[in-house]
Amino acid sequence: MNQAIKRVWVALTMMFVVCLAGLSYIQFFSAEKLADNSLNKRQLYREFDLPRGAILVDGKPIAESVPTDDGQFTYQRKYNNPEEYAHLTGYYSLANGSTHLESDLNSWLTGSSSDLVFDRLTAMFTGKKAEGASVELTIDGELQKKAYEMIPDGLRATIVVTDPKTGDILAMASKPSFDPNDLAVHSTVKAAENMKKLTNVKGLSPYINPAIGNLVAPGSSFKILSTVAALESGEYDLNTVLDNPTRIVLPGTNTELGNFEAGICARQPRAKLEFIFTQSCNTPFVNISEKLGEKPYEDVTERFGFGQQLNIPQSVTASVFPTGMTASQLAMSTIGQFDTKTTSLQMNMVAMAIANDGVIMQPNMIDKVIAPDLRVIEDPKPKAFSTATTKEVADTVAELMKGPVQSGTAMNAAVPGVDLRVKTGTAQIGDTKLVNSWITGFAPGDDPQVAITVNIEQVDYDTGHNTAGSLMKKMTEAVFNK
């Protein structure tokens, strides 16, 4: 009998050993595999239970983690002035993931960045929860507020304001916007419901910041770049007299292209660049493109940032200047039509280059990163993104950009007492009656403080032209407190 009892003991012991082996397998040998399993949300849950760093503008949080007692998590992400900043902050959501800065700054905000390794170690030994770092943006809260509020409701419009000397982004606002708080609710059901509501809003995507994600035909605002190409070639200068016919047949086709009928281009059948640029005449640029060929335009657009990867730290969609075009396609491209497509930020970078003697400073939204103990752990210094053109060419174009405000297409943007330099643009959208309206420029001319770009998408010509000009005017007034 005792023999049998001993055997029972052996059998039980063996079973226990198998159990211990099973536990070792789970907790040690396959622990990493289990942690990486797609069903495993623990890392996410952990993040949601930690105080996430704030995103600050002028020292005040626009996104912060506030303690909550909803029973699910310790903290709730809260967005202040949510609509103004929705396209910048994005959202941080259990159900919908995270987007924009909430995603791009994640390693700092959660404190998992390697810059915070010391803080994590300290937290481990003191038993406190590791806190994330806060990120202060370069955005000027007042400008951002004004920019957002001045855009009329119902329009799809974007305003970008930067400092051409540093690359700091001072304002970047778009409508339509949304409230990220709706998407950050912890209830996955509610979050999904709210997300569904957003997808029904025309012209809105919670995944895309329009200023850096919407590619739009730039229309005549692209003529800044065409003019740079012409000046750089050495074939043209301010004194060159060009043919300025009312209509022109596009090279290699029967298609006619005309100057804008409502304008006054027809007054000067032969004109200097100053007149052409001021009145935004099309036909001379067709001739120039025929003479220069594709290559110079390719070079210029690339130097100005087209086709290039850029993070501000949100990822900017690369703007497109097509290659391998026929002469007529090239002609259309040089006036910002055909397949030429840019983001609002790209056009603003064009203005930044002209304002800053041809050098584009890297556009950037991060002012500084502040550790939980208020130590500054990252303080990005202004750096050059590219030398887009020579100082001489930039100065010449800057001169030309006086015209539209004084006597041309952008007189409605003029602000008394401010030397504003701009170029307007109107891009037709296919065969529709709708256009994309642009205006981009900088001020003041002698010592540029800001570069401002306004873009209104898919709007009728009159509304677009008038609103773009008036937004440029109001924005300039806002900057210079006029």
Added chain:
Amino acid sequence: MSELHTAPVPRRNLELVLLLLALSVGAAAFFLVGSSSDANDNTDFFVQTGILAGLALLMHIMLRIFAKYADPVILPITVALNSLGLAMIHRIDLAKTTDQSMRQLLWTAIAVIIAAVVLWAIRDHRMLRRFTYIALLASIILLLLPMIPGFGVTINGARIWVRLGPFSMQPGELAKITLSIFFAGYLSSNRDLILMAGRKLGPLQLPRLRDMAPMVVAWVLSIGVLVVQRDLGSSILFFGLFIVMIYVATARISWVLIGLLMVAAGGVFAATTMSHVTRRIDVWLNAFSPEIYQARGGSMQIVEGLFGMADGGLFGTGLGEGSPYRVPLANSDMIIASFGEEIGLIGLSAIVLLYMLLISRGLRAALGSRDTFGKLLAAGLSFTLGLQCVVIIGGVSRLIPLTGLATPFMAAGGSSLLANWIIVALLLMISHNSRRPMLGGVGPTDEVATPGAMTTKAVKNV
């Protein structure tokens, strides 16, 4: 047949030292759990620790009076496990703002007091032998209770609960004790008949049917009722108990083989015909498929438990620092996973070793017991405890399908706590009887079942 002798020394002081150690482990766990949460409820800590210490001391004093030669390790291990369980339940309470730990403490108090009453009232396990057939009747009643309409309740698909006012009970938990008593009593009386009489079939000695009849009835009843009640875990438990007790009584490995064959046949039958068993097995095998993970009653529980344990890794997140509350039933069925997450593989292994030690001490009492009944009862009870642990740990670690068995002494649940404390009281009693001095310790009620006992009697008669 023989028994192992231990020097007849009462080891109560050693027990007291070990008890203090066990209590301080429990108190430390409880303190860590409370201090890592924001709630500053030190009162809870003092109340729970104080009550637990009082209960442990009560049991200790009872042993000093009624069973002073009892094994000194059993009680401290039990107290350690019970208090660790309470700490974890409290930890889950803090996360979920529930109040299960007070309830568990209340049940602990009831269980310990009843265990003390068992010690005081029974004193000598051999008197239980008189209740062999009453134990069978009691088992039947306990197992049938939940089937009574209006009295029994179905929870999580298993009809194994009865409701008594504010309390829910699982009478089946107590049935494992009464069945053990019945098996031990019956087998110790009819052991020789089962062994000797009957036809030989090749190497197998088949017993006569009528000698086996009450056993078969008991077995069919327990399994049958459990199949109807859909409680897979208890089925496995009773089946295992049945096989092991026959094996211990007869020492014939053929019984184990027959038993295992029956388990296999029953398993295949259940897996192919019973939908809830098929489902369990599907959930077990394909736990990581997203459909099964998301399905109602799917693998979410086990998979979340695995994720939690993987999170804990070797050293664990620390008590109160992990998120075991993400796992459904984190304080009962999945409490092993909760420990795995928060005290890591190392801590969980320590708990598993405590169980092994406890069961080894139980089987040691069986080895030392001077009567067949005691041997069988101690072996059966210890095995029940061991099998429960193995089935639940195997289930949580996905070695076998997860069943709703309670982790002894730790899982939230009153019936299991009560039953297991009674088992501990019986084991303590049997170990006392096997370790006490021989002379004078043998009463007139001793049946002449073992050569050892016979010698004692002979000596006395001289």
